[in-house]
Amino acid sequence: MxxxxxxxxxxxxxxxxxxxxxxxxxxxxxxxxxxxxxxxxxxxxxxxxxxxxxxxxxxxxxxxxxxxxxxxxxxxxxxxxxxxxxxxxxxxxxxxxxxxxxxxxxxxxxxxxxxxxxxxxQGLGFELNKVIDSLRPPNNKKISIPLSGRTLFVDNEEVIYCKSDGNYTEIYLTEGKCEVITKNLKDVDRELLNEAFYRVHNSFVVNTYHIKEYIRADGHYLIMSNNQKIPISRTKRDALVQRLAI
Missing domain, CATH: 3.40.50.2300 (Response regulator)
Structure with missing residues (x-):
């Protein structure tokens, strides 16, 4: 509908x-x-x-x-x-x-x-939203983002994806916000520790609840809720498909 x-x-x-x-x-x-x-x-x-x-x-x-x-x-x-x-x-x-x-x-x-x-x-139609809903975390855990002179606490649902930038990590949030922290993506991925998050590429960890589409053409990539395209590593594809049950 x-x-x-x-x-x-x-x-x-x-x-x-x-x-x-x-x-x-x-x-x-x-x-x-x-x-x-x-x-x-x-x-x-x-x-x-x-x-x-x-x-x-x-x-x-x-x-x-x-x-x-x-x-x-x-x-x-x-x-x-x-x-x-x-x-x-x-x-x-x-x-x-x-x-x-x-x-x-x-x-x-x-x-x-x-x-x-x-x-x-689009291939996945509207059914993907139902799959993503089933991945919604049962509790709304707060994530701490250490910034210069302050710490920002956000709900895990506010995080759309994280992107590696060398020893830094860019955290993309809802409402178009982006914060940069002095931690590498590996450490950030370890701290998230939530079933909603998944590392789909060496440079990206995504919140699966914010996935809009899984595109199998052009090397496989995701379209997130903020319309950004996120590449999927070849080694991560099968596990991600199983995770999303598609």
Whole structure:
């Protein structure tokens, strides 16, 4: 099921599109609809939808400005507008489709089908999320990160992955944060001691709970929750596949 949000400054437009989606696209579940772009930004960042139906012409800010304000952009974008002069800019924003109002039901179904097709081609589809959920650690252990003159304590779920930088280690955290500590990756890996973490490469330890995709092409790599690609060593592949049960 695709989770979707509709953003349009006209309440009737949201109502009409929701009706069309419910009637012609049963594989889509509408999480919410927003007439205010600022409220839509908060809603998208919080709800993290799979798909956003976005109007362009809005009085508070236009759709493209809204996209720039988002922290969460890991969704499929479908533009819905009465104007045909934004198409090029829309596809530069990686829009899946561009639907002109009044929206034709066949065009809507094709747009949704594109998203579903893309998900299926990823190989792991939505099932990987269920596997990762099963790896979630039973307790939320705090990890200490020694910094200059202070020690930062973070929940293990906040750590996305760790990257070796010689005698230093870069620790990548949620919300785009990164901390560098004066410990090598081997020592950091030893200190984590949690079933959620796994060393997939000499230079990387990942939090398996933050894995979004396992890509078998181009030498095998992972895509993490912050959309970073992490290589997998050849010697680690079989063990990782068994660990993820894929």
């Amino acid at each position: 695709l989770k979707a949000i509709i953003v349009d400054d006209e309440a009737n437009a949201i109502k009409n599109l929701k009706w069309e989606i419910e009637r012609f696209c049963p594989e889509v579940s509408i999480l919410d609809g927003f007439t205010s772009p600022s409220e839509a930004i908060s809603g998208i960042n919080y709800l993290k939808p799979d798909c956003v139906f976005l109007d362009i012409e809005m009085p508070e800010m236009d759709g493209f400005q809204l996209l720039k304000e988002l922290r969460f952009r890991d969704f499929n974008l479908i533009i819905t507008t009465a104007y045909d002069n934004y198409a090029i800019k829309a596809f530069k924003e990686n829009a899946v489709d561009y639907l002109l109002k009044p929206i034709d039901s066949d065009d809507l179904k094709r747009a949704v089908s594109k998203i579903i097709s893309q998900k299926e081609k």
